[in-house]
Amino acid sequence: MERSNERGDDPRAAAGRPPTIRGVAERAGVSKSLVSLVLQGSPRVSDAKRRAVQDAIDELGYRPNAAARSLVARRTHTVGVLLNDLRNPWFVDLLDGLNSVLHAHGLRMLMADGRLDRRTGQDVARTFQELRVDGLVVVGTLPDTDGLAEVAERLPTVIAGNHEPLLPHVDIVANDDERGARLATEHLISLGHRRIAHIAGRGVVGTLRRRGFEAAVRAHGLHTAAVVESADGTEEGGYRAAVRLLNPARRTERPTAVFAFNDISCVGALSAAQELGLTVPVDLSLVGYDNTYLARIRHLWLTSVNNASHDVGRRAARCLLDRMAGKGAPAGHQLVAPELEIRGSTAPPPGAA
Amino acid sequence: MERSNERGDDPRAAAGRPPTIRGVAERAGVSKSLVSLVLQGSPRVSDAKRRAVQDAIDELGYRPNAAARSLVARRTHTVGVLLNDLRNPWFVDLLDGLNSVLHAHGLRMLMADGRLDRRTGQDVARTFQELRVDGLVVVGTLPDTDGLAEVAERLPTVIAGNHEPLLPHVDIVANDDERGARLATEHLISLGHRRIAHIAGRGVVGTLRRRGFEAAVRAHGLHTAAVVESADGTEEGGYRAAVRLLNPARRTERPTAVFAFNDISCVGALSAAQELGLTVPVDLSLVGYDNTYLARIRHLWLTSVNNASHDVGRRAARCLLDRMAGKGAPAGHQLVAPELEIRGSTAPPPGAA
DNA sequence: CCCGGTCCATGGAACGGTCCAACGAGCGCG
DNA sequence: CGCGCTCGTTGGACCGTTCCATGGACCGGG
Numbered sequence: 101m102e103r104s105n106e107r108g109d110d111p112r113a114a115a116g117r118p119p120t121i122r123g124v125a126e127r128a129g130v131s132k133s134l135v136s137l138v139l140q141g142s143p144r145v146s147d148a149k150r151r152a153v154q155d156a157i158d159e160l161g162y163r164p165n166a167a168a169r170s171l172v173a174r175r176t177h178t179v180g181v182l183l184n185d186l187r188n189p190w191f192v193d194l195l196d197g198l199n200s201v202l203h204a205h206g207l208r209m210l211m212a213d214g215r216l217d218r219r220t221g222q223d224v225a226r227t228f229q230e231l232r233v234d235g236l237v238v239v240g241t242l243p244d245t246d247g248l249a250e251v252a253e254r255l256p257t258v259i260a261g262n263h264e265p266l267l268p269h270v271d272i273v274a275n276d277d278e279r280g281a282r283l284a285t286e287h288l289i290s291l292g293h294r295r296i297a298h299i300a301g302r303g304v305v306g307t308l309r310r311r312g313f314e315a316a317v318r319a320h321g322l323h324t325a326a327v328v329e330s331a332d333g334t335e336e337g338g339y340r341a342a343v344r345l346l347n348p349a350r351r352t353e354r355p356t357a358v359f360a361f362n363d364i365s366c367v368g369a370l371s372a373a374q375e376l377g378l379t380v381p382v383d384l385s386l387v388g389y390d391n392t393y394l395a396r397i398r399h400l401w402l403t404s405v406n407n408a409s410h411d412v413g414r415r416a417a418r419c420l421l422d423r424m425a426g427k428g429a430p431a432g433h434q435l436v437a438p439e440l441e442i443r444g445s446t447a448p449p450p451g452a453a
Numbered sequence: 454m455e456r457s458n459e460r461g462d463d464p465r466a467a468a469g470r471p472p473t474i475r476g477v478a479e480r481a482g483v484s485k486s487l488v489s490l491v492l493q494g495s496p497r498v499s500d501a502k503r504r505a506v507q508d509a510i511d512e513l514g515y516r517p518n519a520a521a522r523s524l525v526a527r528r529t530h531t532v533g534v535l536l537n538d539l540r541n542p543w544f545v546d547l548l549d550g551l552n553s554v555l556h557a558h559g560l561r562m563l564m565a566d567g568r569l570d571r572r573t574g575q576d577v578a579r580t581f582q583e584l585r586v587d588g589l590v591v592v593g594t595l596p597d598t599d600g601l602a603e604v605a606e607r608l609p610t611v612i613a614g615n616h617e618p619l620l621p622h623v624d625i626v627a628n629d630d631e632r633g634a635r636l637a638t639e640h641l642i643s644l645g646h647r648r649i650a651h652i653a654g655r656g657v658v659g660t661l662r663r664r665g666f667e668a669a670v671r672a673h674g675l676h677t678a679a680v681v682e683s684a685d686g687t688e689e690g691g692y693r694a695a696v697r698l699l700n701p702a703r704r705t706e707r708p709t710a711v712f713a714f715n716d717i718s719c720v721g722a723l724s725a726a727q728e729l730g731l732t733v734p735v736d737l738s739l740v741g742y743d744n745t746y747l748a749r750i751r752h753l754w755l756t757s758v759n760n761a762s763h764d765v766g767r768r769a770a771r772c773l774l775d776r777m778a779g780k781g782a783p784a785g786h787q788l789v790a791p792e793l794e795i796r797g798s799t800a801p802p803p804g805a806a
Numbered sequence: 807c808c809c810g811g812t813c814c815a816t817g818g819a820a821c822g823g824t825c826c827a828a829c830g831a832g833c834g835c836g
Numbered sequence: 837c838g839c840g841c842t843c844g845t846t847g848g849a850c851c852g853t854t855c856c857a858t859g860g861a862c863c864g865g866g
Contacts, residue, residue, distance in 0.1 A: 171520045393688075
């Protein structure tokens, strides 16, 4: 088929409005019902008419109107994904996992940025509710929990990569942060470290990772030498916490290893170490969390806990599919086992044999 | 209002389906037309009835159905944003800029990941067309250009942060990559560097940045000492290109400065320098592009070209608004002036006075 | 030849909103 | 007192689909 840029003879431009199913029907010389059948791929249509309809669709450049369709079908085949904090790209693998499963079930994903909620006063969850998406996936931490609670009453909802809020019929899928933190800490202990510090993060995830750290040091009788500094999960926060921890004034008590809340604050700690003249991993070992591409950068090459995002995404998708199928199960809480990814930022402590 | 978890007495759960405008009307003892008027904030409604309707809406938890609404109004007040490569978060500021302007005009943004096009065979642009979004913004490079051409014939479309494809009625807004590359290169030249290399990237953006580099070195008569290595815009690619450039075998000819296609490949070059025993910026100066948060990490602290993403986003939004207003102007091509952000990865060359 | 069944095809009633024409009440004015 | 105007409110048409009930053509069997 030739395509022309001149508006005149292009049948697609004939009407000011986009072509409808009636236009297609008229052009193909059939009823709109038949066109509808062709669109659904019904087998009870003769080949001749099917072809005629298909040709008309192509010639007009017809696209079904999702609004009209979902109005009567009462399904949109669309899942809303609420993202937050696009700057911290730990969720990218999670989205891949989500999409692979959802797409296999004929669902498409639309994303919205939850950060904008606060910034501009729009309620993104509400937008998805008005669009009548078939389901909702909340990725990570959400600023506004009240709005979500209301929406989740009506819409199959799953929270992925975070452990809160706990809501009546909302499943939670995340990596086992406490276990991941234990893995990281035990790795340091097994290398021979005795004075280990933790740079903590905020929220439930922060609490869990801190708890895992504390459990591990306690289990090995190292809790008296363990320190925890609070931070906010940013590079700046990690830097400042590390400066406090590595303060040269109390040199003898300085930790030989630091487990940070996430990769980005771990990088902050790395900078602090460098400024204080400490070489990583010779003088100081560092472990991050999330195994983002930051950790994989050669120049940083951080040992980090892989939070199994892809798997979390896939499982979240399956939970959502179950909910959408109408199984009114009580809210579940799935934990996926994280794994430690050992790279160049950890080694035995300075005085080790 | 008390909220209960028991389904029995919650009026919201009365019907299996979500409440409609008729349900609200019935409960408020008015006609559905009046409810509609209240929803639009019409002034020709008595206060008493307005309150009654508002109460009914709250009690039922009513949310207007966007599908029904857009069907008759023939507007969705929604703009589709096609993202690509979520792993490279240079576009985050761009989205902020976009959103600020679009939201001020009563439009909401929905995002979709274009990478999925190829991976799973879904056509995301088509999805937006079926949803009848009012406009489309393409952010960055798109895998499938044919599909876009077709959609752009029907939908007001703007490309942001990339210079292609060139389509009949599609505006392009991006930073002036050629100029940014000149800025970066001239900064190195003014520091005293004479042997300067460029790690090139792919696509039109890659070509433009390379062209800017070449123009600058030529203008200063340094083109005979200039080298260009091809790469793919990844850390790995930057690393490999840098290894080739800094090869110790031809030590005397080694460049004293490298301008990389983007921050991430610049980080790759940084790693290569480190491995070869070169100290940045003492032995080697590095400049990146995009001024992502990578460049701002203390431990990296790269001099980088700020691509003015926020501004690009705002301008793209304005272009789209103009197109949506029906001004059938020919495709425009706006360039926003980038600025150099000088940090710690650049200094005078080793032998400088 | 008529009847029942199969196979394609069709008209029309939803779906949940918006918007327009129309309508009654109340009021001021001639 | 009646006319016209404004104000607040309402019924109904319509948007573009899906789906259901129905219709006609054709065929084989009684």
